[in-house]
Amino acid sequence: MLPSVKSVWLDAFNDPVAGISAYTPCVHTCNLFGDGENRLVIADEDRKLKIWKGTQKASEHPLLDTPVAICSYISENTAPRLPALAVAAGSHIYIYRNLRPYYKFVLPPENVNTEEQDIWQKVMEGEIVIGEAVAQLTRLQDAGVVLQTRSLQLMNIGDPDAKMAFVEHWQGQPLVATTVITCMDVVKQAIDEPDAVSCLVVGTESGRILILNPAGTAIVKNIWVGITPAMIAVQGELDVGYRITVAGRDGKLYHIRNGELSQTIIQLEAQPVGLVRLAKHVAVGCMNDVVHAYTPTGHKSWSLYLPCHILAMQRMEVTGQRNTKALIVALSNGEVRVYNEKLLVSVHVSPNPVTALWFGRYGREDNTLLAITKSGALDIKMLPRTANLEAGAIGGGPPPEQEIPLAVPKKTRLYVEQTQREREQAADMHRTFQRDLAKLRLTTARAYVKVLTDGQGAAAFTTNTNLSLSLNIAGLGPRFRLSLLLRNDGSTQLNDIPVALRADAGLYSLGKTQFTIPFLVPGLQYTFEVPVTAIDPMAGTGTITVLLLAPGGVSSSAPLLQAQIKMPMSEPEEVE
Amino acid sequence: MSSLAQQRDKRNYQLHLLYTRQEFEECLKQIDKVLEETDGLCEYAIYIKALIMRHRGKIQESLALFQQATAINPHNVANLKQVGRSLYLLGKHKAAVDVYEEAQKFGAPDWEIMHNKGLCYMYLKQYDRAIESFRVAIDIQPHDSTFLQLGKVYGMMDDYSQAINVYMEALEHSPENPELLTTLGLLFLRTNDNPRAFEYLTTSLTHDPRNPRTILAAGSIIQDQSDMDVALVKYRVAAVQTPNSPQLWNNIGMCFFGKQRYIAAIACLKKALYLGPFEWIISYNLGLVHLHTGQYASAFHFFSASVNLKPDFAHSYMYLAVTLARLDDYDNACAAYDKAIQMAGVPGEPVFHLNYAILQYQSKQYDAAKLQLHAFRALWGDMDEEARRADPEVGEQAALLGQLLGM
Numbered sequence: 001m002l003p004s005v006k007s008v009w010l011d012a013f014n015d016p017v018a019g020i021s022a023y024t025p026c027v028h029t030c031n032l033f034g035d036g037e038n039r040l041v042i043a044d045e046d047r048k049l050k051i052w053k054g055t056q057k058a059s060e061h062p063l064l065d066t067p068v069a070i071c072s073y074i075s076e077n078t079a080p081r082l083p084a085l086a087v088a089a090g091s092h093i094y095i096y097r098n099l100r101p102y103y104k105f106v107l108p109p110e111n112v113n114t115e116e117q118d119i120w121q122k123v124m125e126g127e128i129v130i131g132e133a134v135a136q137l138t139r140l141q142d143a144g145v146v147l148q149t150r151s152l153q154l155m156n157i158g159d160p161d162a163k164m165a166f167v168e169h170w171q172g173q174p175l176v177a178t179t180v181i182t183c184m185d186v187v188k189q190a191i192d193e194p195d196a197v198s199c200l201v202v203g204t205e206s207g208r209i210l211i212l213n214p215a216g217t218a219i220v221k222n223i224w225v226g227i228t229p230a231m232i233a234v235q236g237e238l239d240v241g242y243r244i245t246v247a248g249r250d251g252k253l254y255h256i257r258n259g260e261l262s263q264t265i266i267q268l269e270a271q272p273v274g275l276v277r278l279a280k281h282v283a284v285g286c287m288n289d290v291v292h293a294y295t296p297t298g299h300k301s302w303s304l305y306l307p308c309h310i311l312a313m314q315r316m317e318v319t320g321q322r323n324t325k326a327l328i329v330a331l332s333n334g335e336v337r338v339y340n341e342k343l344l345v346s347v348h349v350s351p352n353p354v355t356a357l358w359f360g361r362y363g364r365e366d367n368t369l370l371a372i373t374k375s376g377a378l379d380i381k382m383l384p385r386t387a388n389l390e391a392g393a394i395g396g397g398p399p400p401e402q403e404i405p406l407a408v409p410k411k412t413r414l415y416v417e418q419t420q421r422e423r424e425q426a427a428d429m430h431r432t433f434q435r436d437l438a439k440l441r442l443t444t445a446r447a448y449v450k451v452l453t454d455g456q457g458a459a460a461f462t463t464n465t466n467l468s469l470s471l472n473i474a475g476l477g478p479r480f481r482l483s484l485l486l487r488n489d490g491s492t493q494l495n496d497i498p499v500a501l502r503a504d505a506g507l508y509s510l511g512k513t514q515f516t517i518p519f520l521v522p523g524l525q526y527t528f529e530v531p532v533t534a535i536d537p538m539a540g541t542g543t544i545t546v547l548l549l550a551p552g553g554v555s556s557s558a559p560l561l562q563a564q565i566k567m568p569m570s571e572p573e574e575v576e
Numbered sequence: 577m578s579s580l581a582q583q584r585d586k587r588n589y590q591l592h593l594l595y596t597r598q599e600f601e602e603c604l605k606q607i608d609k610v611l612e613e614t615d616g617l618c619e620y621a622i623y624i625k626a627l628i629m630r631h632r633g634k635i636q637e638s639l640a641l642f643q644q645a646t647a648i649n650p651h652n653v654a655n656l657k658q659v660g661r662s663l664y665l666l667g668k669h670k671a672a673v674d675v676y677e678e679a680q681k682f683g684a685p686d687w688e689i690m691h692n693k694g695l696c697y698m699y700l701k702q703y704d705r706a707i708e709s710f711r712v713a714i715d716i717q718p719h720d721s722t723f724l725q726l727g728k729v730y731g732m733m734d735d736y737s738q739a740i741n742v743y744m745e746a747l748e749h750s751p752e753n754p755e756l757l758t759t760l761g762l763l764f765l766r767t768n769d770n771p772r773a774f775e776y777l778t779t780s781l782t783h784d785p786r787n788p789r790t791i792l793a794a795g796s797i798i799q800d801q802s803d804m805d806v807a808l809v810k811y812r813v814a815a816v817q818t819p820n821s822p823q824l825w826n827n828i829g830m831c832f833f834g835k836q837r838y839i840a841a842i843a844c845l846k847k848a849l850y851l852g853p854f855e856w857i858i859s860y861n862l863g864l865v866h867l868h869t870g871q872y873a874s875a876f877h878f879f880s881a882s883v884n885l886k887p888d889f890a891h892s893y894m895y896l897a898v899t900l901a902r903l904d905d906y907d908n909a910c911a912a913y914d915k916a917i918q919m920a921g922v923p924g925e926p927v928f929h930l931n932y933a934i935l936q937y938q939s940k941q942y943d944a945a946k947l948q949l950h951a952f953r954a955l956w957g958d959m960d961e962e963a964r965r966a967d968p969e970v971g972e973q974a975a976l977l978g979q980l981l982g983m
Contacts, residue, residue: 023593068589090586144651149584152617152648182589205585230592249592249620250654251688267687267717273596287596300718303750305784309598332598342752399785401816402809406828409843416839419871426872430903433873 007348008338008389009369009381013055018378021045024274024312025183027358027372030072032099034082038361040370043067043087051099052378054363061099065089069184073198075214081195086216088181088202095216105216110177110206113145120150120175123167130154130163148177179206185232189214190239199238203229209244209256221259227252231275233282243296245282247272253284253294264298274313278341279325285310291329293342302342308333314357320366324389328369330354336371338389345389352377466490467520469563471546477570478534484546485527488520495519497560498549501530504542508567509533534570541567584614591624600628619648623655635662653682661692669696687717694725703729718749720756727759736767754784762793770797781810788814788821795827804834822852830861838869856885860892867895872902890919894928901935909935926955930974937977946981949974 026043032051033039040052049061068090072083085096093105116137123133137151147155150170157163183203188196199220200212205228211221227248236242244256253266253275270287277283281293281301291304291313309332316326316338327339332353338346352373362368367383422429466489474481482501488494497517501510511531520526532544548561587610594603603624610621626641639662646655660675676693680686694709710726713719723746730739743760750756757780764773777794784790791814798807808831814824829844845862852858863878879896886892897912913932920928933948952974956964964971 066590090583141650146649146651149614149617153615156615156617178583180583180586180589182592205588228588230589230596249588265684269719269721271592271596287598300749303720303753305752305754311597399813401786401813404812404816406808406812406815407819408828408832408840409847411839411843419869422873423870426870426902427904429873430876430905434905 005344005347008346008383008387009348010384012365012368012382013380014377015055015379016375016377018057018372019376020050020372020378021376022356022372024314024356024358025069026067027356027370028070028072028085029358029360029362029368029370030083030085031081031361032072032083032085034080037363040358040362041070041072041085042372043070049087049096055380059099063087063089064094065092068181071184071186071200073186073200073214074195075197075216077197084216086184086200088184091178091180093181093184093200093202093212093216103216105212107179107181107202107204107210108219110179112148112175112177113140115140116145116147116151117175120170124171130160130167134163148175150175177206179204179208181205183229183232185234187211187234187242187244188237190237192237201232201234201244203232203246209246211238211259223256223259223261225254225256225261227254229254230272233275233277235277245275245277247275247284253282255296255298266294266298268292273310274329276313276315276327278315278327283313283327285313285329291327291339304329304339304342306331306337311354312357314359316359316369318367318383318389319361320385326389328357328359330357330371336369340389346387348381350379467494467548467561469546469548469561471544471563471565473532473565473568477568478537478573480532480534480567480570482530482532482544482565483527484530485525486517486520486548487525488522491522493519493521495551497551499528500547500549502545502547503532507535507539507542508544509535510544532567534567537570537572541569543567584610584618585620588618588620591621595624595627600631604628616644617648619645619652622648623658626658630658630662630665635666638662651682653679653686656682657686657688657692660689664692664696667699669699672696673700685712685716687713687719687722690716691719691722691725694722694729698725698729698732703733718746720746720750720753723749724756724759727763731763736763739763740767752783754780754787754790757783758787758790758793761790765793765797770800773797786813786817788818788824791817792821792824792827799827799831799834802834804831807831820851822848822855822858824848825851826855826858826861829858829865833861833865833868838865841865842869854885856882856889856892859885860889860895863892863895863899867899867902872899875899876903888919890916890925890928893919894925894931897935898931901938906935906939923955923958924951926952926959927970929955930970930977933977934973937980942981945977946983949977949981949983 020042022042022044028041029038030041031038032041037053039058042050043063044050045066047063047066049063051058066089068088071086073086074081075084082097084102087094087096091107094101095103095105119133119136122128123130134155137147137155141147154163154166157166181202182205185201186198187201188198190196197214199214200216202210202212204210207224207226207228209223209225209229209232210219212218213220225246225248227250229246230249231247233245234242241258246254246256248254251268251271253268255262255264268284268286272284272286274285275282278293281295283291283293285291289306289309291306291310293301295301306329310329311332312330314328316328318324318326324340326345328336329339330336330350334349334351334353336348336350336354337344350371350373352375354371354373356372358370360368362370362380365382369381369383371379373379468487468489470485472483472485474483495518497520498514499517500514503510543564543566545562545564547559549559587606591603591606594606607621607625610618622641622645626638626645629638629641639659642655642659642662646652656675656679660672660679663672663675673693673696676689679689690709690713694706694713697706697709706729707726710722710729713722714726723742727739727742730742740760740763743756743763746756747760757776761773761776761780764776774794774797777790777797780787780790781794791810795807795810798810808828811824811828811831818824825844825848829841829848832841832844842862842865845858845865849858849862859878859882863875863882866875866878876899879892879899883892883896893912893916897909897916900909900912913928913935917924917928917932929948929952933945933952936945936948956974
């Protein structure tokens with residue numbers, strides 16, 4: 001069931017066993033050595049920086065920590081323009097030049113609540129006991145302070161000795177709050193050109209957006225968002241005017257304009273999966289299978305309703321002969337779609353779920369799509385110069401299902417012959433049927449009446465009063481116990497119901513042959529027991545009939561209920 | 577001590593990534609690793625684990641996890657909001673409202689809280705409050721889902737014009753949302769505004785040509801306009817999506833009936849009846865087709881099934897009467913006509929009287945026939961020109977009978 005839209009891509013290279021595991025933020029292409037040939041740089045989850053050149057892996061470099069995101073940017077105005085490669089991991093940014101470690105930037109520590117700091121100071125100096133410190137920390141937490149991990153750990157330890165050891169472990173180290181990087185992008189410094197000087201933009205777990213200086217040594221802007229950014233999209237130039245869209249972990253979009261957090265906050269229906277800046281809009285893909293495009297003022301321009309989950313999104317900025325900014329979306333059904341504005345212009349299917357998408361210059365080819373799949377495969381496709389990204393396939397004509405004929409059930413010749421017969425003899429058929437139906441009803445009614453009048457069987461129920469009665473026999477003989485299990489399933493209680501028991505007087509003697517049930521509450525199970533003795537164990541068996549008669553005051557003499565039980569063969573009396 | 581123990585939030589970005597990609601299995605694996613290394617002190621990992629558990633239907637388990645997350649950070653509204661959501665899913669709407677009201681006290685106005693509160697009120701049948709909550713939610717963020725729910729509330733209150741207004745307002749925000757378009761189309765269909773219904777349904781189909789709900793509604797309108805072939809082509813798409821829909825096969829059957837392919841019609845209708853044995857309309861349609869093909873004995877059974885399933889549809893009795901008349905069962909036919917006329921009430925259906933008159937004439941009850949013909953003429957005279965022209969056969973039959981009875 002493919003949509004009628006074709007793929008615009010040319011297959012260039014496919015390595016199904018490339019062994020890469022990386023997500024979109026960790027895939028990048030850049031002119032790594034300044035020789036004009038762009039390399040593919042992948043910060044793999046297995047802590048390796050993998051460099052691909054052409055169709056081969058060129059080199060591998062170990063990383064100190066699991067990478068979060070990578071970026072490349074021009075940091076100096078000197079020629080030749082050699083891009084710096086920034087790898088964000090934990091709370092550090094490792095900056096490489098010429099693929100050699102060049103500088104390490106460390107995120108500054110966050111402010112720690114001074115009271116919390118004091119408590120730690122005191123407890124380490126032995127001014128207060130640990131129990132007191134824990135009590136103070138709990139009070140602090142109740143007052144709304146978000147405590148540091150170290151405090152939470154201390155509160156979590158149950159054993160006093162372990163607590164002591166824990167404090168001992170941190171002896172002498174002041175309480176600091178470190179934070180980690182969650183996302184990273186690049187903003188141009190002054191001019192919007194491919195090799196203009198740029199700065200790194202970093203989002204931190206503590207809910208800040210930091211903009212570094214071009215050298216990556218100091219923070220030039222520190223913006224407090226208040227919620228952890230999950231993804232960022234940057235537009236504009238730092239010195240001229242810029243806008244950063246932040247997708248927060250709380251499912252909201254925040255906007256930063258020239259260093260100021262704007263009041264327009266867009267709350268999404270579901271958590272964001274991807275954030276991509278387009279020519280005029282910011283496109284955000286959500287977990288409810290929709291891509292919304294918002295203008296910078298916070299108005300929704302259009303939405304794309306997708307058939308299944310979004311896995312990855314990437315910006316497709318076509319350069320060369322024309323300038324188009326399109327959106328690439330990878331879906332969980334394997335489709336990789338390209339949207340120009342809201343027009344679907346290309347669809348192709350990837351055999352495996354896509355984990356990362358990158359579009360950019362690779363080798364000497366300007367417009368290349370790089371896709372990495374869950375199985376670790378690397379797939380490279382190129383956009384031919386003749387590719388048509390404008391011809392919208394909106395609506396796409398009729399869906400292909402329209403060509404599938406309806407599966408109308410077939411009818412046999414016999415059926416047709418039978419219909420012919422019916423047409424000729426409809427009245428007779430109808431009469432026969434009606435007569436037989438009447439006969440059936442009569443037979444049923446008779447059978448019903450027979451059951452009602454006979455009252456045979458060890459269980460019985462009535463329709464008009466909703467009583468049910470079942471009989472049980474316990475014992476081996478010659479002394480038995482007959483239990484009557486009686487239940488009133490109706491909605492009203494019944495008073496004074498006489499019960500009569502009948503048995504062959506020559507075979508059995510009953511403990512009582514009649515008694516009255518004073519009261520039957522609806523819904524309760526009543527048990528009545530009657531002792532039964534077989535007079536002569538050798539004389540064979542008979543049946544006992546139990547009759548529930550109409551309550552006093554009712555003129556009808558018909559029993560409400562009748563049940564019979566067949567007695568078992570009795571054991572002979574034991575002789576003492 | 578590992579680095580994760582000091583930086584408990586270090587893997588959060590990855591958990592978020594995996595969660596939003598809906599790779600829950602792998603996400604849970606990562607969460608377990610993180611929780612092991614941080615002694616279960618990573619709030620975000622617990623939070624995500626709770627979300628995944630809820631997604632899998634383990635609501636009680638997820639509630640416990642949210643409580644655990646709240647213990648680490650008692651002032652996080654996100655946890656509170658999710659507890660509310662869990663309570664809502666458990667059907668404890670009143671408790672959910674209380675939690676949301678608590679959450680509202682923290683921080684800025686929140687679309688999610690207001691939307692979910694509206695949902696709770698909707699299920700509590702406090703429609704006024706639901707409308708109020710949804711309105712506030714729309715003011716915060718005009719999401720389609722809120723508009724759809726608000727329209728639904730108006731629909732429940734039988735206030736269709738308000739519901740239409742709501743959907744129209746929603747379309748200003750997302751003119752291409754197929755779900756909105758279809759819902760609006762169905763609403764117009766309900767208010768008997770077929771042309772506008774058709775307009776919205778076709779717009780919806782251009783955006784989502786595969787939605788069986790839309791296809792069925794649009795197809796039925798096309799069918800009403802006697803364009804059977806077009807309707808059949810539309811149904812083909814729906815047949816691939818929902819091959820077991822009784823309504824779909826019912827409509828297909830009636831298309832074939834319209835094309836006078838009776839055997840195909842009966843085959844499709846019988847398939848529909850097999851799929852949905854309690855849909856009275858299928859039995860009724862099967863009765864019509866059999867009546868048409870002269871299989872009166874079968875027609876009788878289908879009409880009688882239809883009457884048993886839906887005893888308040890007067891036309892079933894009339895056709896039952898026609899069938900009985902063909903089966904030479906005069907007494908029962910008369911009883912069925914009486915019932916049909918009684919059910920049609922005032923003013924009544926002229927055709928009932930005309931058919932009754934014909935039956936009376938055929939069984940030589942001329943006086944009774946005249947009486948029925950009178951009743952027919954009175955009703956027929958009250959109808960406008962256009963309605964009369966819709967079925968010329970009625971007029972002809974009436975004239976013929978008039979001649980025979982000398983009226």
